[in-house]
Amino acid sequence: PSSLNLAVVAGDGIGTEVVEQGLLVLEQALHGTGTSVRTTDFDLGARRWHATGETLTDADLAAIRTHDAILLGAIGDPSVPSGVLERGLLLKLRFALDHYVNLRPGKLFAGVTSPLAAPGDVDFVVVREGTEGPYVGNGGAIRVGTPHEVANEVSVNTAFGVERVVRDAFARAAARPRKKLTLVHKHNVLVHAGHLWRRTVEAVNAEFPDVTVDYLHVDAATIFLVTNPARFDVIVTDNLFGDILTDLAAAITGGIGLAASANINPDRTAPSMFEPVHGSAPDIAGQGKADPTATVLSVAMLLDHVGLPDAARRVEAAVAADLAERGAAERVRSTTEVGKDLAARVAG
Amino acid sequence: PSSLNLAVVAGDGIGTEVVEQGLLVLEQALHGTGTSVRTTDFDLGARRWHATGETLTDADLAAIRTHDAILLGAIGDPSVPSGVLERGLLLKLRFALDHYVNLRPGKLFAGVTSPLAAPGDVDFVVVREGTEGPYVGNGGAIRVGTPHEVANEVSVNTAFGVERVVRDAFARAAARPRKKLTLVHKHNVLVHAGHLWRRTVEAVNAEFPDVTVDYLHVDAATIFLVTNPARFDVIVTDNLFGDILTDLAAAITGGIGLAASANINPDRTAPSMFEPVHGSAPDIAGQGKADPTATVLSVAMLLDHVGLPDAARRVEAAVAADLAERGAAERVRSTTEVGKDLAARVAG
Ligand SMILES: CC(C)[C@H](C(=O)O)[C@@H](O)C(=O)O
Numbered sequence A, B: 001p002s003s004l005n006l007a008v009v010a011g012d013g014i015g016t017e018v019v020e021q022g023l024l025v026l027e028q029a030l031h032g033t034g035t036s037v038r039t040t041d042f043d044l045g046a047r048r049w050h051a052t053g054e055t056l057t058d059a060d061l062a063a064i065r066t067h068d069a070i071l072l073g074a075i076g077d078p079s080v081p082s083g084v085l086e087r088g089l090l091l092k093l094r095f096a097l098d099h100y101v102n103l104r105p106g107k108l109f110a111g112v113t114s115p116l117a118a119p120g121d122v123d124f125v126v127v128r129e130g131t132e133g134p135y136v137g138n139g140g141a142i143r144v145g146t147p148h149e150v151a152n153e154v155s156v157n158t159a160f161g162v163e164r165v166v167r168d169a170f171a172r173a174a175a176r177p178r179k180k181l182t183l184v185h186k187h188n189v190l191v192h193a194g195h196l197w198r199r200t201v202e203a204v205n206a207e208f209p210d211v212t213v214d215y216l217h218v219d220a221a222t223i224f225l226v227t228n229p230a231r232f233d234v235i236v237t238d239n240l241f242g243d244i245l246t247d248l249a250a251a252i253t254g255g256i257g258l259a260a261s262a263n264i265n266p267d268r269t270a271p272s273m274f275e276p277v278h279g280s281a282p283d284i285a286g287q288g289k290a291d292p293t294a295t296v297l298s299v300a301m302l303l304d305h306v307g308l309p310d311a312a313r314r315v316e317a318a319v320a321a322d323l324a325e326r327g328a329a330e331r332v333r334s335t336t337e338v339g340k341d342l343a344a345r346v347a348g
């Protein structure tokens, strides 16, 4: 592409800090590719909500839709009631733009310290379903605040929704050297949803006969993530289990400061969105302490998505080189220092 | 009590092997206490289901109810469709007998190797709700097997159900030196259920003003379980999050071979049930490879519950001493060898 039309949602807390560095690296990575980037900032998040009561209007959404991709920092602030921004903005974007593949790599880079004593060679990717499951917002409560309150949450799973994400996960597994797919669910308890997932994986496996499939209950999957994470290649799972497993995956591969993610609409009927797994971290916001690496790795995923794999590889290589030398570093660098160093490495 | 009337559900796979050793240690622990044990075996699980199609009949349940407590091994076998025994037997027991407190300690014993490089002093307990949440079996599916299938699972949460388990968790926290309670949920997404949990914890905190409360989203909780598990004292959470967190807790404290649990009916309107966290492990069943330690620690929880804390402490001390010496051992012992050694230590 000759130009990349990027919607930027820096959001709350450290979101603005890490996105600034992500954009710096992106500019550098595009240098010499023939593609230039044009960004539009969207003022969304806590500030906007406090000022206007709005989270994401139809006009915001329509404007965002005209872009090729979205770079998002982080959403959420303690001054806003829990759920308002998450449901009304972050999840609304994922659902409205049909981001049904939430891709989250779990890779332990050389030089990065894992809390695990013997992590092994960790390099997997979680394909988290992004538009169904317990995240649909299909819950409610009666007699709220009384001793007779009943609060329900409904996990909705459709053959349509499960099949498309499972097929995407198989395709990713088929393209990787190990060609292994692990379905994670809890089909011995959540029998209806679980059996739909299981049958779907069995059926789609026929289209990808060279992919080896196994299954783990979500509880058992957490055990393997700390005892033998190297066993995983591609994991496919539902929205909530994926949320839980990917934070754990981030923790064992060096922390959420390094964990990238892509909310992908594979059908390209709307822009995909790239964001670090971490949140807005109000405790360290504004102090230059946030690690922009997760955002920079998300930028690499963005470059892949828009058809610039060489630029993506350069960004990843810059991160890998930077991480390899961190252990020997004399001091912890600030957000902007890490961003500058990564941009310089990309420049070569 | 002069006699302890114990229902024994050895169940499937390694269940029978570990329960045998649990009973051996129990007998030894009761020696000299003035309490004798009388056991009734219940033939429940895969064999019974294959022979009769029954999982847990009304007559079984009525017979079990006449006992003081239940010792359960493990339920589940690959020859039985997933969910049949879990829902029809294990969860049916927990629900029918109103086991609303599912207590699962996360303790790293001296001498036990954690997969974490620097676990610290890990000693917490998870109070997992046992009768509500996504485990209620309130799901269903339409158009099963067609491209238009919709499979739903409903998480049901009531003020009654949440309050009683939260109060129990506060009481446990108040009785511990650190007096700290962590609520784990996902109230930024599961807003109805999550806010009920949050409001309930705030309200019950007024009755336990010396207990310090904090909150973690379930995804963040998994991070802390691998980066700083020593931060936890008492965790209270829902049925599904508790399932996930306690397997992870088991993994970081030496594996599910050591993880005990108690399904408690604190109102004593029905017998409580004690079981290892691990499953039936068909891959190693019948080979004498299962570690009975989790069952033996569950027996200690049983002894506490029936009012024999001294006997409970003796069993725990036997396990602690055995674990402290394992590292130096020349070879891995069989299930029966570990059981015998533990019984001998309890005998003193
Ligand atoms: C902020 C929250 C709604 C979000 C989620 O649960 O998906 C976050 O935890 C994530 O994983 O991106």
Ligand SMILES: CC(C)[C@H](C(=O)O)[C@@H](O)C(=O)O
Pocket (backbone or CB within 6 Å): A188, A189, A219, B076, B086, B090, B091, B243, B277, B279
């Ligand atoms: C076997 C299964 C139904 C059970 C559960 O999910 O509760 C088990 O995983 C456990 O933790 O006791």
